[in-house]
Structures are given as structure tokens and as C-alpha cells.
Amino acid sequence: MNRVLAWATARRAAARAGWRGTDALFRGAAGGLGAVCAGVVLHRLDLVLIGAPLLLGTILALATPLGDTPTLRVERLPRTVESGDQAKAVVAVTAGPGVELLAVRLPTPTDAGTAVGPVHLLPGAVTAVRATLRWNAWGEGADLRPDHLAAGRDALMISGPVVGTETRRTVLPPVAPLTPGRLPPRASGLVGVHRSRRPGDGVEQRAVRPFQPGDRLRRVDWRVTLRATAATGEPLGALHVRERHAEVDADLVIALDSRADVDANLGDWSTSAPVAVRPGGCLDVAVRAAAALAAGYLRQGDRVGLVDLGRPQLSLPPGVGHRQLIRIRHQLVACCRSAGWAPRPVLRGVPAGAVVVLLSPFLDDVTVDLAIRAARGHLVIAVDTLPADLVADPETPWGEVVGTIIAVEHRNRLKALRDNGVAVVEDAETVAATLAGVRS
Amino acid sequence: MTGIDVGRGRSVWWLRGVTGLACAGILGDLVANDVATIMFGVAVLLSAACVFLPASPAPLVLIGLAALITTVAADDPLRPAVLVLIPLVHALHLSCAVTGLLPRGARFDPRALRPMLVRAAWVQGVVFAIAGVVALLPVVRTPEPVELIALLSIAGLALLVIGSQRSRR
Numbered sequence: 305m306n307r308v309l310a311w312a313t314a315r316r317a318a319a320r321a322g323w324r325g326t327d328a329l330f331r332g333a334a335g336g337l338g339a340v341c342a343g344v345v346l347h348r349l350d351l352v353l354i355g356a357p358l359l360l361g362t363i364l365a366l367a368t369p370l371g372d373t374p375t376l377r378v379e380r381l382p383r384t385v386e387s388g389d390q391a392k393a394v395v396a397v398t399a400g401p402g403v404e405l406l407a408v409r410l411p412t413p414t415d416a417g418t419a420v421g422p423v424h425l426l427p428g429a430v431t432a433v434r435a436t437l438r439w440n441a442w443g444e445g446a447d448l449r450p451d452h453l454a455a456g457r458d459a460l461m462i463s464g465p466v467v468g469t470e471t472r473r474t475v476l477p478p479v480a481p482l483t484p485g486r487l488p489p490r491a492s493g494l495v496g497v498h499r500s501r502r503p504g505d506g507v508e509q510r511a512v513r514p515f516q517p518g519d520r521l522r523r524v525d526w527r528v529t530l531r532a533t534a535a536t537g538e539p540l541g542a543l544h545v546r547e548r549h550a551e552v553d554a555d556l557v558i559a560l561d562s563r564a565d566v567d568a569n570l571g572d573w574s575t576s577a578p579v580a581v582r583p584g585g586c587l588d589v590a591v592r593a594a595a596a597l598a599a600g601y602l603r604q605g606d607r608v609g610l611v612d613l614g615r616p617q618l619s620l621p622p623g624v625g626h627r628q629l630i631r632i633r634h635q636l637v638a639c640c641r642s643a644g645w646a647p648r649p650v651l652r653g654v655p656a657g658a659v660v661v662l663l664s665p666f667l668d669d670v671t672v673d674l675a676i677r678a679a680r681g682h683l684v685i686a687v688d689t690l691p692a693d694l695v696a697d698p699e700t701p702w703g704e705v706v707g708t709i710i711a712v713e714h715r716n717r718l719k720a721l722r723d724n725g726v727a728v729v730e731d732a733e734t735v736a737a738t739l740a741g742v743r744s
Numbered sequence: 745m746t747g748i749d750v751g752r753g754r755s756v757w758w759l760r761g762v763t764g765l766a767c768a769g770i771l772g773d774l775v776a777n778d779v780a781t782i783m784f785g786v787a788v789l790l791s792a793a794c795v796f797l798p799a800s801p802a803p804l805v806l807i808g809l810a811a812l813i814t815t816v817a818a819d820d821p822l823r824p825a826v827l828v829l830i831p832l833v834h835a836l837h838l839s840c841a842v843t844g845l846l847p848r849g850a851r852f853d854p855r856a857l858r859p860m861l862v863r864a865a866w867v868q869g870v871v872f873a874i875a876g877v878v879a880l881l882p883v884v885r886t887p888e889p890v891e892l893i894a895l896l897s898i899a900g901l902a903l904l905v906i907g908s909q910r911s912r913r
């Protein structure tokens with residue numbers, strides 16, 4: 305049976321390769337010829353005249369020889385782009401003679417309904433087709449697949465349709481401007497941008513004190529030393545040195561809860577999203593917040609890392625600089641690509657003294673337990689990403705009740721977090737104010 | 745032609761609109777020929793099928809039905825009802841041929857249809873020239889040998905078309 309199916313499939317594929325007639329060819333040939341023949345046989349000139357255009361058009365169309373089937377080649381585009389970017393994709397067309405119409409599927413900036421765009425009917429003599437690509441939504445996906453079909457004169461003969469080669473691109477999450485707060489410094493290492501309470505080699509002055517064995521001579525404050533000498537009257541009084549604060553690192557670990565992706569409509573929670581990430585859903589909000597936080601604190605010179613609670617193998621250790629920001633944004637896309645339910649969230653690889661910003665909708669108790677456990681060793685700030693106004697499912701009489709229960713449970717979980725020393729904020733912009741409160 | 749920017753074409757519904765206009769013209773022609781109500785209802789259904797299913801046999805059946813009704817209605821081969829039907833049938837054939845290639849939501853560049861329209865205009869010119877010549881000629885009965893030669897010529901033409909089709913495959 306399988307062999308028969310394979311044979312039939314191969315026959316169908318062979319029949320579709322190259323040029324073949326359409327129903328319009330049958331209509332033109334059979335209809336035109338039939339009308340003319342019937343008119344001649346029945347001595348009806350009106351039948352001949354009605355059928356003549358179809359027959360003449362068909363003969364003219366078939367008189368033109370058809371060349372090779374057209375081939376399309378997409379010129380290269382960047383593999384990674386920023387959200388909001390746009391570029392011009394050029395598709396080079398190589399078509400033989402006789403091709404009068406070319407139908408090709410290409411996206412347009414205005415249509416947001418389909419991923420790879422509508423079909424465009426173009427003249428067959430075209431050699432290059434340009435399409436403007438605009439990437440509004442972040443994530444990974446196909447944005448160009450030039451399916452094509454060529455037709456001869458009067459669309460009586462066609463070649464195709466041929467499914468084009470899909471080109472995929474990674475659109476990095478956007479970075480919203482965010483004013484970062486000052487993180488609690490981590491008392492290890494001798495570099496960083498934060499002032500430590502300990503003395504060190506920073507630039508901020510801490511105190512002026514008498515010279516002690518081990519102090520460097522370049523730290524001697526000669527003005528204070530001379531004033532002290534003048535005050536005591538001794539030829540060379542006690543040397544005084546300037547003491548400075550140490551400058552140390554601060555670590556921020558962004559913990560992303562990718563186990564749930566829900567939006568405000570409770571009726572959609574049980575259905576799979578038509579796209580990788582629901583626009584405006586909790587995962588979308590969390591990723592945008594994570595990108596903004598990472599950009600803000602990395603720009604400040606802090607070390608920022610990423611932990612995926614659902615898939616800890618996708619986590620990134622803390623690092624600094626612009627490359628770390630690019631790495632984090634790529635990793636956020638990778639986290640969302642493999643996002644899905646996991647029974648137990650895992651938070652590991654958090655350096656000692658690091659601040660943890662936990663982005664989660666807090667839909668289950670295990671996330672709350674995890675945050676409370678983490679708060680015993682770290683400063684944890686929970687960012688609630690669940691949409692504020694949940695909409696009950698109108699298709700079930702229990703919709704309102706379910707919505708109320710979910711809202712109450714969620715409120716209780718946030719209360720439990722606050723009672724256990726975890727700061728809960730509504731969005732990423734409030735993180736800085738919360739940190740300022742903690743430091744004061 | 746070198747390059748084209750997509751996104752500025754027209755919706756495929758314009759082409760379906762042309763099909764609808766051609767169908768409406770054919771229906772009007774049938775009404776002018778005092779067609780029976782049942783046949784008119786069938787023609788309306790076929791017209792709807794032409795607009796929404798252009799790659800179906802509906803256009804061929806509608807063309808055949810219209811030609812049959814028009815021929816049966818009167819004897820004068822050059823009356824206005826026949827002369828109007830000639831371009832309408834051709835327009836229906838061509839618009840259905842192009843629309844049948846395109847899925848819903850497709851767009852078309854009007855420049856793509858230009859060669860087809862020019863060719864259609866030439867074909868219509870030739871057909872109306874033939875009609876003009878026929879109008880000038882006297883109406884006499886054709887001798888049987890001439891009719892036989894004409895039939896054989898048509899059969900040969902049909903064989904030529906079928907042969908060219910097979911050689912392309």
C-alpha cells in the first residue's frame with residue numbers, strides 16, 4: 305500500500321513539474337473549438353463568432369514556445385535584526401521566454417495578517433522583485449518564503465506552484481529606556497562602579513587618618529600633615545594619609561519565568577498561542593522588562609546574568625558590557641522558543657550577594673516558594689507580569705467565578721511574598737525605586 | 745523590465761469584479777433574449793460560481809449555456825445580442841483564467857495584464873472584422889464539398905492542438 309501511495313505521489317509530483325495546461329486551456333480549446341464546430345455543422349454563424357475569440361486566443365497562446373521554468377533567488381539579508389527595523393529584500397528572477405505572468409508570495413509592510421505575505425501577480429519579464437520587510441514583533445520565525453508560479457500567455461499554461469526556500473531571522477527584543485537604580489555592592493573583587501563601605505583604591509574620599517605602616521607614600525596628604533605639624537610645633541609631625549573607598553562590583557540576576565505565557569483573556573489560557581509568544585502576554589511583558597533591565601544596569605557597569613526558571617540549562621552567567629546585552633537578548637529569544645510548562649522552577653547559579661529580579665505571573669505556589677527561599681540569601685525583587693485586568697471567559701457560566709478565584713489566589717501569593725521579605729513591584733521601572741528604598 | 749516593488753498592486757477582488765461584470769453582461773444578454781426563468785436561475789448560479797470558483801468548470805458551462813440560448817433565440821447571426829456576447833465571453837474566459845491562479849488576498853500589478861489585454865483587443869478586432877465581412881457577403885447555401893473541407897480543416901486544427909499539447913508534456 306505504501307508503495308502504491310509513493311508511486312502516486314511521485315506521479316503527482318512529476319505531473320506538477322514543468323509546464324502544464326490549466327482549466328482555461330481546456331475551456332479555450334474545447335469551448336472554442338466546440339462552438340466553432342457546432343456552428344459549422346449546424347450552419348449557425350453566431351456560434352462560430354462566439355467561439356472564435358476563445359479558439360483564436362488559445363491558438364495564439366500555444367503558438368509561443370515556453371522556455372525553462374523560472375527560478376527565484378533571494379539575496380542575503382542579516383540573520384539578526386532589531387525590533388522595529390526594516391529592510392528591502394530583493395528576489396532575483398530568472399525566467400525563460402514565454403513567461404507572461406509571475407505570481408510570487410512576498411510580504412508587504414502593511415499586511416500583518418500572514419507571516420510570509422500575500423501573493424503578487426507581476427509581469428513575467430521582471431528580473432528583480434523588491435519587498436520591504438518590517439520586523440515589528442520580536443522573536444524567531446520565517447519572514448520570507450517566495451512561493452511562486454509562472455504562467456504563459458492568457459494563463460493557459462502554468463509552471464508550479466513551487467514552495468520557496470524559507471528564510472528565518474531572529475528579531476531581538478526591544479530595549480526600552482529605563483533608569484537603573486544603584487545596586488547593593490558585592491564585597492568581592494576590586495573593580496566595579498559601586499562604592500563599598502570598605503577602604504580601597506577608588507576615587508571617593510573616605511577619611512583622613514594618621515599614617516600607618518603599609519600605607520603608600522603617594523597617599524600622604526601634605527596639607528593636612530603640614531597643618532598638623534604647625535599645630536604641634538614639631539619639625540615633622542605625624543604624617544596623615546587620605547583614605548578612599550573601594551569600588552566593587554554589583555550583580556543583577558534576571559530570573560525569567562517562561563513556564564507560562566498567558567494574557568488577560570482567561571478563555572485563551574487553555575489554547576495554544578498562534579505565535580511563539582502572545583503579544584501583550586506575561587512572557588512578552590517579562591522579556592521586554594528583562595531586556596530593559598539588562599540594558600540599563602549593563603550601561604551602568606554592573607554585571608547582569610539571566611536565569612530561565614523553566615529551563616535552567618538556558619541560563620547565562622553574569623557578565624558586563626554590550627556583548628553581554630546582545631547575548632542576553634539572544635538568550636531571551638532562545639528561552640521563548642523553548643518556553644513551556646515545567647513542573648518545578650529552578651533558580652541556580654546566582655552569585656553570592658547578587659540582586660535577583662524575578663519576572664513571573666505567579667500563577668502557582670512553587671514560584672512563590674522559590675522566591676521566598678531565594679530571599680533568604682539574596683535581595684529578591686518580584687516583578688508581577690500577570691495582566692492587571694483579567695477578562696473572564698464569556699463562553700462558560702463559570703467564567704466569572706474562575707476569574708475571581710484566580711485573582712484572589714494571585715493576590716494571596718503576592719501577599720505571601722511581601723510577608724516574607726520579597727519586594728513586589730508592578731513593572732520594571734519600579735525596580736530602581738525599590739532598590740533605593742532598600743539601600744536607604 | 746528590470747525591477748518591481750511589491751505592495752502597490754490592486755486586490756484580486758478587482759479581477760473578480762471584472763468577472764462579475766462580464767457575468768452580469770451575459771445575464772443581461774440572456775434577459776434580452778427572453779430566457780426561461782429556470783435557465784436564468786441556472787445562469788445566475790453559474791455566474792456566482794464563476795466569481796467565487798474561477799478555476800472550476802462553471803465558466804465553460806456558462807459560456808456554452810449563453811451561446812446555446814442566444815443561438816436558439818433568433819436566426820439573425822449578427823444581431824446586437826450576439827455581437828455583445830462575443831467580447832463578454834472572451835472577458836469572462838480571460839478574467840477567470842487569471843483569477844484562477846491567485847488565492848484570496850492576492851494582489852496584482854496592472855502592468856502584468858497589459859500584454860493579455862492587447863492580444864485580446866487584437867483577437868476581438870479580427871473576430872469583428874470577420875463579422876463585418878460576413879455582413880457584406882450574400883447569404884447563400886454552401887455547397888456540400890466546401891462544407892466537408894471546412895469540417896476536415898477544423899478536425900485537423902483540433903489534432904494540431906492536441907499534438908502540440910502532447911509534445912509539450
